[in-house]
Amino acid sequence: MDRDYDLIVIGGGAAGLAAAQAGAAARARTLLVAEGEIGGECTFTGCVPSKTLIEAAARGAAFTEATAEVRRAVATIAATETPAVLSRRGIEVLRGRAAFRSPREITVDGSVLRARGFVVATGSRPAVPPVSGLAGVPYLTNENVFDLTCLPASLAILGAGAVGCELAQAFARLGSQVTLIEAAPRLLPAAEPAVAEVLSQVFAAEGITVRTGSAVETISSIPNGSGCLLRLHDSAEVAAAKLLVAAGRTPNTPDLGLASAGIRLDGRGALVVDRTLATTARGVYAAGDVTGLMPFTHAAYAMGRIAARNALRKRRPPERFSPARIPWAVFTDPEVAQAGLTEEQAAAHVPGARVAYLPVGEVDRAVTAGRTAGFIKIIAGSRRLTGSIGGGRVLGATIVAARAGDMIGEIALAMRTGMFTGRLAQTTHVYPAWSLGIQQTAAQFFAGYGERAARPAQVGK
Secondary structure (H helix, E strand, O other), rough: OEEEEEEEEEOOOOHHHHHHHHHHOOOOEEEEEOOOOOOHHHHHOHHHHHHHHHHHOOOOOOOHHHHHHHHHHOOOHOOOOHHHOOOOOOOEEEOOOOOEEOEEEEEEOOEEEEEEEEEEOOOEEEOOOOEEEEEHHOOEOOOOOHHHHOOOOEEEEEOOOOOHHHHHHHHHOOOEEEEEEOOOOOOOOOHHHHHHHHHHHHHOOOOOOOEEEOOOEEEEEEOOOOOEEEEOOOOOOEEEOOOOOOOOOEEOOOOOOHHHHHHOOOOOOOEEEOOOOOOOOOOEEOHHHOOOOOOOOOHHHHHHHHHHHHHHHOOOOOOOOHHHHEEEEEEEOOOOEEEEOHHHHHHHHHHOOOEEEEEEEHHHEEEEEEEOOOOEEEEEOOOOEEOOOOOOOEEEEEEOOOOOOHHHHHHHHHHHHOOOOHHHOOOOOOOOOOHHHHHHHHHHHHHOOOOOOOOEEOOOO
16 A cells, blocks of 8 residues: 655664654654665674674684584574564564655555655675686575584685674684685775774784785685685785675665665765765665765664754754764674774874873773783863863763774763763773773873873874
8 A cells, every 4th residue: 555654764774773763753643664684784694793703702712612602692583673663663664675666655566655855775695706706606695604504614705804804813713724814905995094003913813814904806616615715916825615705885876766766875875965974866865885975883873873863853053963973893803993083094184183102001991800911092172262271171082992983982972972071081981890991091192191191192003
């Protein structure tokens, strides 16, 4: 039947769920259209299974035990996102493939549905690099790696971003011989250069072979069916029982009828959006990976809420999404977390920016835990009216530590509220908590901490 809604959300992942929940909270008649499982990539093939596997591997679990824990975790979280649960929250769910007929209409399995506002949140899928021979070998991605029933004796991973680094360490701890291959000159190319130095040392100590600055020229199957062979640009060869491709993500935009609604894509295939997450079609917004802005679940959730509220607004000004204040983390051991500007970005674009640096080995909790690899770096700059009084404002931070993903939240709060950097140094932290390192690092902008004091930001640091 043809039906009308206040808000239709296309996609049932993190961004789509957030948008639908925001619509229901606003007492709007909300429909969530999902082709795949509710919960999307994060619940079934992303954050939930990967972090469960990482935790199990860190505890020394056997592979069969680890994968059983993955299945239990996925089932537990998926049970909180079913159509029945969403219905009790005021969200109607329709399973099927949506396609636009116009900026105000979509079709789902022959039915025409209309709404005052739309949020496109169809997510992304693993990118497949154009490597000769890749299509001819049975490679893994995050979509099927958690379906493995046996631990591969050896594993080659193509791509050393977040997924590649996390799963490299997890599989190595589970017992695989892992080779991590990255075309860029270092691990985690999006992070500070010093991050790669720490992780490279940790990975080497754990027996992971790292090949950075290594482009894969060809991939072929080993004749006896025991795996695949990767030939690198320098003629070196890597043989492995299994190949995992972790080379980024591609927005899910095919077959959405975007042209019928006047919705444009950029050169990467992502939906073009402005700062309010509006697409080029009036009344249609987008959120999550499909925008190409930030490929993180928590960022998708934040975008989903903003997009839905903007799609439903009448007279109030639209909200804006600012990626600059969204933290992110990589759950290796040690963890890597970052928010805002790196030191190099600050040095290049913010005159007078200063940096405070503290090796994690000088944080007492790290010493007591015997986990001293890493550092804390906070970047600060002048405030608009008060300059450097009170330490100025926090521009960004990078943390490499056992609990970096938790610690970065304090930095994100400081950035969001525009607080004086000095507040981080004045706030009493629990001793000996990991977060005490934040206070000790921030103190360097004032009287210093020990023999350490803040210094000017530098390019290349």
